[in-house]
Amino acid sequence: MKIFRIYLVGESNSGKSSILRAQQNQPFNLNISQTIGIDNWSFIKNQTKFKIYDTSGLKKFEQATIQGMKNANLIIICFDLCSNTAYKDVEKWLNIVQTYKSITPIIKWISNYKRKMKIQKN
Numbered sequence: 001m002k003i004f005r006i007y008l009v010g011e012s013n014s015g016k017s018s019i020l021r022a023q024q025n026q027p028f029n030l031n032i033s034q035t036i037g038i039d040n041w042s043f044i045k046n047q048t049k050f051k052i053y054d055t056s057g058l059k060k061f062e063q064a065t066i067q068g069m070k071n072a073n074l075i076i077i078c079f080d081l082c083s084n085t086a087y088k089d090v091e092k093w094l095n096i097v098q099t100y101k102s103i104t105p106i107i108k109w110i111s112n113y114k115r116k117m118k119i120q121k122n
């Protein structure tokens with residue numbers, strides 16, 4: 001079976017684990033704990049195993065994230081659009097990805113801004 005590895009990267013608190021929880025159809029949780037190291041979760045579709053790696057945004061795990069994402073087929077840079085450092089954060093991760101990946105990755109930026117707005121209104 002083919003394996004397709006997806007890495008969620010970005011600063012701590014950018015919402016990586018929350019995006020993964022949404023993918024798993026789990027309810028939103030404001031008290032979600034910080035990721036330690038790298039978690040992974042997988043599903044099978046079209047005879048392909050999709051493995052999603054939920055990395056920690058903490059500085060002390062950055063090297064582990066960099067080593068892991070060298071095997072990625074897709075890297076998703078997550079950021080918190082409500083943060084005034086969002087653009088800097090994305091730039092930092094873009095630089096890391098471009099420095100350490102030997103091939104040009106497909107990079108997708110995800111913002112869960114709309115969901116944030118909805119929650120803040122309630």
Ligand SMILES: Nc1nc2c(ncn2[C@@H]2O[C@H](COP(=O)(O)OP(=O)(O)OP(=O)(O)O)[C@@H](O)[C@H]2O)c(=O)[nH]1
Pocket residue numbers: 010011012013014015016017018019029030031032033034035036055056057058112113115116117119120
């Ligand atoms: N209001 C709101 N809060 C969110 C949203 N997404 C995530 N959060 C909250 O932001 C905090 C951080 O979310 P996480 O998903 O743990 O962030 P993370 O990127 O996995 O963080 P690390 O594991 O430390 O790297 C948690 O309290 C979440 O509940 C959102 O769309 N709206």
Ligand SMILES: [Mg+2]
Pocket residue numbers: 016017018033034035054055056057
């Ligand atoms: Mg997390």
